Amino acid sequence: MSNENGAGAPNPGLVFEMLQAHQRTAALKAAIDLDIFTAVGDGPGDVASIAKHCAASERGIRILCDFLVINGVLAKEDGRYLHTPTSAVFLDPRSPASLASVAQFLGNPALQEPYNNLAELVRAGRTTLPGDGTVEPENPVWVLFAETMAPMMGPMAGPLGAVVLDGHEGPMHVLDIAAGHGLFGIEIAKQHPEARVTGQDWAPVLQVALKNAEKAGVHERYNMLPGSAFDVDFGGPYDAVLLTNFLHHFDAPTCVALLKKVHGALKPGGKAATLEFVPNEDRVSPPMPAAFAMTMLVSTPAGDAYTLSELTAMYEDAGFGSVTGHPIPMSPHTVVMGVA
């Protein structure tokens, strides 16, 4: 997507390209499902070898691989397919930075189905998924999120941890609300040996977080608080609370109520740090954080991609001061922090 397309001469190609854009999602998902990026990494990269590895037809593989080349996630030289820098790092399953599992969450048929009748959804103004959509209590989609989205969220953990730990010395107790895969709290524990972390989420989701804490060797400083963030007693008081990828699911009054509860669980001077897609005040830039509002329209009753002024107002209504935004470089995410 590109805002520049809006200016300049009328361009019918932009309309056709948008009407066909769904092919790109289907093609990348199919390529991941068929294990094409492993086959290309193995070489020699001719159609017959890839088709054999994928147990697929040569016609299908040739047309799919050409389509991936057109879209920049494979290259082609002398009729053979090879990795681009992007596919080598982010799509070959053997790369430590592989994002292939992310397709299982973003491409989840249940989450995609509402797009088949988006007009109806826009009329209604809220998710057409059962109940409250992705914010329905105990929705199993969050286990899938925890299991698959770590490669997308992992790179944000270091910068978030640095913002939260900045200026802190000595023992520290951190509450990680809606912990999911747990990587954000775990990162704090890794960066700061005197930190204890309490992960809060639905019980089956916390099992994923606990496994990640064990892998990171910080499980002895990792506690679990299962249940709904709105209902469970947070305990505390904490030195810091993490609220990552959470506020965008709810309307502003719900966010303020939760932030008040967070404020009550913090020590004076304690920090509440959210990780959010934060568009500019125009709500149409930068493209990725601004477009995230569509995902919230489709999957929740009243969620949104909130601007920094909206998030600041929520924090202040909940009693926080010194609210600051910290965009994470080379990412669509921003850390927004308030002090209790």
Added chain:
Amino acid sequence: MSNENGAGAPNPGLVFEMLQAHQRTAALKAAIDLDIFTAVGDGPGDVASIAKHCAASERGIRILCDFLVINGVLAKEDGRYLHTPTSAVFLDPRSPASLASVAQFLGNPALQEPYNNLAELVRAGRTTLPGDGTVEPENPVWVLFAETMAPMMGPMAGPLGAVVLDGHEGPMHVLDIAAGHGLFGIEIAKQHPEARVTGQDWAPVLQVALKNAEKAGVHERYNMLPGSAFDVDFGGPYDAVLLTNFLHHFDAPTCVALLKKVHGALKPGGKAATLEFVPNEDRVSPPMPAAFAMTMLVSTPAGDAYTLSELTAMYEDAGFGSVTGHPIPMSPHTVVMGVA
């Protein structure tokens, strides 16, 4: 889509953007269905006015319109939405060049459904639609094509007609195979008052072509030949045969057989002109014609986007000489012509 994305530094944004690209198709289709582009053209362009026109929620309209701005098919100034040059010309239903109806064909749920399991389709190597997919005899999708795709194909009719008529004087009889909306044959009749045109297609499709011939005032020189191009007696001999958007649905032997039949229906020196998506010999450029192979994989048993060398070989195998390619400027289409 952009080939340039393949080079340079690894870019995880490209992977996320592709995994979410289906949102862009859904958003444009919803906006057309909701009549948003009429509402924006009417002004004043605030969320409440557009929501009222579209009988839709303000939350839904605001998020959808922001998404359209992000994607270059609306603009936003001081919180109000207005047309971009592209949306004014190609998406406002009152524009004579509006492409809104094209979304009904390209966004047709039956044609989109196979993308939900593209991996399975790549394994099989052919359409998973019933029978032979879009080339199943009497498939009603071709009535929809004839009724909706004229705005996409109309701009190609002038250039195609010019290529076919170049150097011709006097009476002329033209056969328009797979006529669809009929615009290509009709354009010949409009450009050349001594031309008579015979439209060939399934009978219900020809009713659409006939209506277009009446609108153009050329119906007294327009005859109809209903049935399958493979089975019907073409009659003739003709001075020219048009074969538009047709060969790509079939494998090369089937194309050669049809071209032989066409050759037999032409006067010596007569011309056969196809309109095709013709990628370069690398099959991955230019993006639009090359990507068209994906549509043929998904919707046909053995169709393809053929290169000029492949089409030339088919023509020559069928007895044609002097085969030439004529790319239509500012379009993804090429006229390929052979002389009988």
